[in-house]
C-alpha cells in the first residue's frame with residue numbers, strides 16, 4: 001500500500017517536474033523569438049542613442065519608477081539633454097523621442113495627414129478608459145465627426161460671447177485674494193484650478209460660475225471633489241499609457257477602488273444633465289420648464305441636438321474629458337506665469353504699463369481690449385514654451401515604415417517627444433533659459449514663425465487654445481491691475497515640479513499679494 005502511494009507521488013512529482021521544465025522552455029523560446037523579431041524588425045533603430053537598459057525589461061523599470069515619482073516628463077527631458085534630439089527607449093515596443101520643435105511639428109502634421117502616424121493603440125485605450133470613448137481616444141472617422149461637432153464651439157468668435165462669464169470667474173479670484181487677511185498669502189494654483197473648472201463647467205454643462213446660484217439641473221459643482229476625481233482618472237491615464245495593464249482596475253486595490261469611485265462620482269454630477277440634454281433633443285425642444293437659460297445655451301445641449309451619434313455614455317465621457325482637458329492645463333500655466341512675472345521685474349513692469357493703458361482707455365476689459373493686450377498673450381506663450389505642462393499628451397505610432405529627419409523608422413515604432421526639451425532648443429529660441437515674451441511679438445520674418453508646439457500640432461491641435469488664451473489674458477490683466485506680488489518659496493516653486501498627467505508646481509505656488517499702491 002505504502003509502496004503504491006510512494007510510486008504515485010514519485011510519478012506525480014516527475015510529471016510536475018516535466019510540466020515545469022516544459023513551461024520554462026516555452027517561456028524561453030517565446031522570449032527568444034520576441035527578442036529575435038524585435039532585433040530584426042527594429043534593426044534600423046539600433047543606431048540611435050538609447051538610455052542604458054535592463055537586459056530583459058529594457059527601459060521599463062526607469063519609466064515605471066519615474067511615473068511613480070511623478071517625474072516622467074523630467075526623465076524624458078534628462079535623456080534628451082544627454083542623448084540628443086532623437087533617441088530611442090525600449091519598453092516592449094521601441095519609442096523614438098524627438099526634441100527639435102520643427103521636426104516634431106512636421107512629423108506630426110505630415111504623418112497624421114498622410115495616415116502614416118496614428119495615435120498609439122495603448123494611448124487610445126488609456127484615454128477611452130477615462131469613462132468611455134472620447135475625442136482624444138479616437139482615430140479616423142470616429143474622431144472626425146467628434147472633432148467636427150466640438151470644433152465650432154471652441155473657435156475664437158464663438159468664445160467671445162463668453163468673455164462676460166470668464167470675467168466673472170476671474171473677478172471671483174480677485175475678490176478671494178482681496179478678502180485674504182494680511183499678509184495675503186495664497187496658494188494660487190488652487191485658485192486657478194477653481195477658476196478654470198468653473199468656466200469649463202459653465203460652458204459645457206451650464207453650471208453657474210458663481211457657486212452661489214443654484215443649478216437646478218443637477219448637483220452643484222464641488223470643485224475639490226471634482227478635482228480629486230479627475231486627478232485620479234488623469235493619473236491612471238498616465239500609468240496605463242506608460243505600461244500599466246488595463247485589467248488592474250478590477251483588482252481589489254486602493255488604486256482601483258479610487259478609480260471606480262471617481263467614475264461614479266463624475267457620473268452622478270454629469271449624468272442628470274446629460275439626461276436633460278437628451279430629453280431636449282428627443283422632444284425637439286430648446287427649452288423645458290425649470291431648465292435654466294444657462295443650461296439651454298450650454299455646449300452639452302447644443303452638441304446633443306446637433307450630433308445624433310452621441311448617446312448618454314459618450315456624452316458623459318466627453319464631458320469628463322473636457323473637464324480634465326479644460327482645467328489643469330490652463331490653471332497650472334497661469335500659476336507658472338505668475339511665478340515668472342514675479343521673477344522678472346522688467347517684464348512685470350512692462351506688462352503693467354500695457355494693462356494700465358487698457359484701463360485708461362476703456363475702464364475695464366472688454367472684447368475690444370484683446371488687441372491691446374498682445375504683450376500679455378506673449379507672456380503666456382513664453383510660459384508655455386518653458387513649462388510645457390501638457391508634456392504627457394498622446395504618443396503616435398507608425399502605421400508603416402517612415403523616415404524622420406533622415407532616420408528610418410520601422411512600422412510599429414512609437415513616436416513621442418519631450419516638449420520641455422523642444423521649448424529650450426537654443427537653435428530655435430535664442431537665450432532659451434531667459435523669459436523673453438518679446439520673442440513672440442518679433443515681426444522680423446526670420447524669427448516671426450517661431451514654432452509653438454505646446455498646444456500640439458496638425459489636425460489634433462488643441463481644441464481649447466482660444467479658451468485658454470482668453471482665460472489667461474483676463475486673469476493676468478486683472479491681477480496686474482490690482483496687485484503686486486512675490487513668491488513665498490522663491491524660485492523653488494518653479495523648480496519643484498511634479499506630473500499627474502500634466503506638470504504642476506508641487507507646493508501649490510504660494511504667493512504673497514499686496515494691494516497696489518498709487519506709485520506702483
Ligand code: HEM
Nearest residue numbers: 136325326329330390393394454455456460462463464468
Ligand atoms: C494651456 C492650456 C492647454 C494646453 C497646453 C493644451 C495642450 C494640448 C495638446 C498638446 C493637445 C494635443 C494632444 C494630442 O496630440 O494628443 C491638446 C488637445 C486637446 N485639448 Fe488642449 N491644451 C490646453 C487647454 C485646453 C482647454 C482649455 C481645453 C478645453 C476644452 C482643451 C481641450 C483639448 C481637447 C478636447 C483636445 C483633443 C483634440 C483632438 O484630439 O482633436 N485644451 N491640448
